[in-house]
Amino acid sequence: MFVFSSIEQYHAQLQEGNITCVQAVEHYLQRIHLTKHLNAFIEVYAAEALQKAKNLDEKRKLGEPPPGKLHGVVIGLKDVICYKDHAISASSKILNARFPTDDGTNGRGFTSIYSATVVERLLAAEAIIIGNLNCDEFAMGSSNENSAYGNVLNALDETRVPGGSSGGSAVAVQAGLCMISLGSDTGGSVRQPADFCGIIGLKPTYGRVSRYGLIAYASSFDQVGIFGNNIPDIATLLEVIAGPDEFDSTVSQKENPPYSLELSNDQPFRFAYFNEALDHPGVDREIAFFIKKYIEDLKIKGHEVKPVAFDWFDYIVPAYYVLTTAEASSNLSRYDGVKYGYKTPMPNLELTEFYKQTRSAGFGKEVKRRIMLGTFVLSSGYYNAYFTRAQKVRKLLSEKIQLIFRDFDFILLPTSPFTAFKAGEKLHDPIAMYLADIYTVMANLVGIPAISLPLFKHSNGMPFSLQVMANHFNELSLLQISNRLVQQ
């Protein structure tokens, strides 16, 4: 029977001939079939993945050329990452999210006519893309309850949410439906579901990974993120997908180091943490307790760990929602029924009415809420009161964080103030839902890399994580410390 533990071990097994890519793909196809009710996958590229596996097995037999870094690695993609000739919908009806028709086949959705830069790089490294994964509509949500395809279930406790918006991507790794998966993180959409599902989730620096082909939610926040079971796998994947891209001018030209080869580092580090976060009334007491205890352990292990005064928590969630909804309201204007995707079936509508009907029926409730919020904060008369002030908060926050990084290597925070909650629990209280992002939006507002490490287990049986943040483009040291922390 096929058992996956790491890419390195999988590659060793392939070399020894104990296993084939086809066997790996067959294993995952069977697992996906058995866990269909989790609703993690939207579409499974079964035939295609098997064919690719077969080709790779044959290629390996010939021995030349040497296998790619992700040779035969089975990967799932969040439904916001474009893959040429494959349907994509951001889990939205407006891109004709495909529902099974009477004959059991899927209806025809919007098909991407190009591949995202990250997909091009995965394919060039010989990865096998096994399917696309359920998520909150346009990556807006913290529980994966805003999908045109329905909720995704947390495999550890199916009455609980997997987190969002990359819920499908998290569950796919959690439930062993692929080796590693890609999500997107605008305000915690990779780290929070990783936390809820008990796996590792990395959000790289804004500008580290190309966004070309990532369906935009909020352009100055969005970043492709990685879900995995161990740090070396995540490092290898980052190595492949990161780096300059001529199609995304917001990507840094900075060198992209070979993270996976440089993971060991035994030096003591300097950690900052915020008592204001751990003593926040919204945070679960058990989570606060374990993380405080962990901080003490780090000191004992020889690291420098100090509290830093930080009284920003009341501002960052509002600033985040003002800015992201503003960008979203503009980013989602292209879904108008004119060029592609869903279009109202009502005939002979006057233009404005056509837009209203199409967009009212095409977008889900949460997406419409955010478009309206964003339109409001950008409208003349309110612009300065909301958008300009939120921009100011963002700038001041960045300055504050930079000051902290003058004296520290990392900032420690919980990933989420609570463990995975029950499905439906916060659905009717958007403010409570938004506050779930309180510890994750900071990294996106500032653009720094952050990782969620599943180090703890709650008495309710659910996992929870420590979040570690590093300064811009310090993924290498972030992965180094993470590798140490998860192995301790």
Add this chain to the structure above:
Amino acid sequence: MTDQIEYEVVVGLEVHAQLLTQTKLFCGDSISFGAEPNTHVSPITLGHPGTLPKINRKAIEFAVKMGLACHCDIEKQNYFARKNYFYPDLPKGYQVTQHTTPVCKGGFIKIRTGNTEKKIRLNRIHLEEDAGKSLHDVDPQNTCIDYNRAGTPLIEIVSEPEIRSGEEAFAFLTEIRKLVRYLEICDGNMEEGSLRCDANVSVRKKGDTALGTKVEVKNLNSIRHVKKAIESESKRLIDILEQGGIVVQQTRSFDADTGMTFATRDKEDADDYRYFPEPDLTPFHLKDDFIEKILHSIPALPEERIKRYTSELQLSEYDAAVLTEEKAFSDYFEKIVATGPPSPTGEARPDDPVGRGSGVRLPKAAANWMLGPVRSWLNENNKEINSFPISPVQLAALIELVNSGQLSFSAAATKLFSQLLANPSKDPGQIAFEQNLIQESDALVLARLVDKVLATHADKVIAYKNGKKGLLSLFVGEVMKLSKGNADPSMTTELLSEKLKS
């Protein structure tokens, strides 16, 4: 006409010029006018999910070029903004524009109406992307959209409200058209929409300092229409005020058939465009050496050329103005002049007394040829100077034949010019020889030389006539000298004796 005494017309123009870059402002789609609809449309142009813009450096360069030519201040820290509105030909639901931070600020354009020169100050020049084209006349039921144009780089040139008449607007636009063509950043074709203009028109009592309520007039497809529209619109506004009415802020469209404007919408339902910085593009910084390099790439512009033509080349204002209307035409003219003597005034060289300087000066002759036969031919054949078959060097050779007296102007203009057009690779002199055009004029040349010698030696002529017949050989020698020994001695002697008899 009390109107014109009491009222002042105030006009500001917004001119959009499509830049002649190879590719679009934010993607690699090529720009090609008149291509099959929707054939230059990548996923980026179509605003497909996940696509991102990427700035075209050439477009920035062109915008800066125009700014420098218009004496603007160049902004070094630039960013783009999004202008949000819904329209089917706008693929992304927003237009990426420099609306909030123009790359060029201030500056001016000099115009001339009648005998007065005036500076029209500019508010700004900024970069933005064009939308697609809605075609309402292709299908009776539907509006068709061609996205080829979407994403084409535009500059928007905004004047201050300092234009005071349709005539001034005409001159302003003519000047802009001339400039963009000189800079080779836009083809300046208003009929095809590569140069577009909206006019903000208002009127006020003379002496008032506050601006009147403005009306924006759109759909102006030629420079003439702009002039007409401003004239009819300002008259309409004055009539409203005269009748005690109130001008409503409106967008109006010009109907070329009636010469009148009509309201398309009131400003009350104006959109809120919700501008904010485009997060998909990083701000761009212009370095001094980048601007410097652009400055050096700017060719001599009409104003400078006119100055040189009238002073150094001693042409009339009129000739200079017409010669410089088009850069290529003016370049051609300059190439002819460059074949002549290095002295800018075209004076004869001492070693070349029968050369180009001996007849009409070359610059004047070249101007006459350019504005006469060459321009007529271009007009008749509906061609640009770039496709004129005769090279400047050949035309210069032809002019030289005339100037040196070997050929009469009429023979050159009627016979040799058309022969040369038919055989553009041939040497004009050779054609003239082959066609026997030159023979007849040999005598003419000689006659001219003889006249010249006799005129310069008037005292000796009197002496000769008084009996000193031996002076004949001196005259012959002088003619030989002038002709550099080319004159036939017996013919010269014969001609001299002939002339001295009278």
